[in-house]
Amino acid sequence: MSTRPTRVRLFGSPFDAATCEEALRTCLRWCREARLPHTLITLNAALVVMMRRDGALRSACAAGDLVVADGVPVVWASRLLGAPLPARLAGVDLMTRLLELASRERLRVFLLGAKPEVVRALAERCGHEFPGAVVAGWRDGYFKTDDQPEVIRQVRDSRADMLFVGMPSPFKEVWCERHREALGVPLIMGVGGSFDVLAGYIRRAPRWLQRTGMEWSWRLMMEPRKMWKRYLVTNCTFIGLTAGALLRRLLGARPV
Numbered sequence: 047m048s049t050r051p052t053r054v055r056l057f058g059s060p061f062d063a064a065t066c067e068e069a070l071r072t073c074l075r076w077c078r079e080a081r082l083p084h085t086l087i088t089l090n091a092a093l094v095v096m097m098r099r100d101g102a103l104r105s106a107c108a109a110g111d112l113v114v115a116d117g118v119p120v121v122w123a124s125r126l127l128g129a130p131l132p133a134r135l136a137g138v139d140l141m142t143r144l145l146e147l148a149s150r151e152r153l154r155v156f157l158l159g160a161k162p163e164v165v166r167a168l169a170e171r172c173g174h175e176f177p178g179a180v181v182a183g184w185r186d187g188y189f190k191t192d193d194q195p196e197v198i199r200q201v202r203d204s205r206a207d208m209l210f211v212g213m214p215s216p217f218k219e220v221w222c223e224r225h226r227e228a229l230g231v232p233l234i235m236g237v238g239g240s241f242d243v244l245a246g247y248i249r250r251a252p253r254w255l256q257r258t259g260m261e262w263s264w265r266l267m268m269e270p271r272k273m274w275k276r277y278l279v280t281n282c283t284f285i286g287l288t289a290g291a292l293l294r295r296l297l298g299a300r301p302v
Contacts, residue, residue: 051112054129057094057287058104060113061124065132069140070147072112076232077153077207083226085109086235087219088116088137091284096216098287103216106223114140119281123288127295138240138250141210144233148208149178156204156231158197159187159212160241168245182206187213198228208233212241 050072051064064072069086076084087110097104107113114135115121124131148155155172157165169184182204189197201209209231211218218236226234242248 053113054124054131056120056124056127056129057097057291059089059094059097059107060110061089061115061120061129061131062113063129063131064112064114064135066135066140066143069112069114069135070143073144073208073233074147074151076111077151079232081230081232083229083231084111084233085222085226086111086140086233087113088135088140088236089113089120090115090117091119092280093215093219094120094287095280095283100216102220106216106219109223119284119288123284123291126288126292137235137237138243141235141237141240142244144208144210144235145172145176145179148180149176152178152180153207154180154182154205156182156201156206156209157184157212157241158201158209159218159237160245161188162186164241164245164247165212167247168241171245187211194225198225202228202230206231209235210240211236212238214238 051062051068053060053062055061062069073086076082085106087107089107093103093107097107115124115131115133116135116137118134121131121134145155147153157169157172159165160168165184165186169181172179172181183200183206185197185200209222209229211222211234213221213236215236215238218238222229222234222236239248243250
């Protein structure tokens with residue numbers, strides 16, 4: 047009988063204490079079983095902060111079938127608050143491992159999001175680097191509200207086993223949860239800017255920055271206009287949330 051990773055609560059959100067291998071096994075099981083839709087959520091500090099004021103995002107994350115920590119600060123906070131998570135599972139790394147899994151198991155993949163040239167380049171790269179995976183379809187993320195039924199139909203008719211949604215937060219989390227039944231894909235994962243990284247349009251931070259929890263500074267340097275508010279404001283807010291939660295824990299109050 048299969049078991050799921052231990053689920054804990056931090057900052058009012060569920061997190062699954064899963065290693066990368068446990069997450070991959072869970073995703074493979076979803077793809078092999080009946081075609082029931084599941085969502086994989088990668089939560090970082092910015093999303094934790096957004097959830098405080100966005101009820102739709104909070105509900106979408108709470109409904110995630112697998113919710114993992116995408117951020118070293120979240121892992122550090124979990125250890126301070128007595129609910130330790132084993133490791134950071136960055137969305138771009140997890141997507142890469144899932145594409146490797148799809149290649150090995152000959153699973154069908156749909157890529158939805160980013161600019162047309164980016165998603166096209168990613169689809170081509172998948173064909174070269176993950177030859178066993180079937181790219182069942184791809185579409186850019188610049189569609190209008192009126193186009194959504196057609197987008198959903200395209201994904202559903204592709205019979206994809208994995209759907210990667212490369213769009214910003216909180217749109218991607220809310221959209222994936224709202225349409226999960228209509229999409230009918232066993233694994234639905236929002237991956238944000240991972241398409242740009244994997245397609246070679248944006249360089250990722252050096253490994254030493256990733257390990258020290260400072261990858262955000264690299265992205266801020268790469269895209270200052272886009273990222274300054276997210277990182278400088280939300281990171282400070284996250285530090286305040288962690289400090290407040292730690293103080294309540296030390297005083298014996300219930301966690302938030």
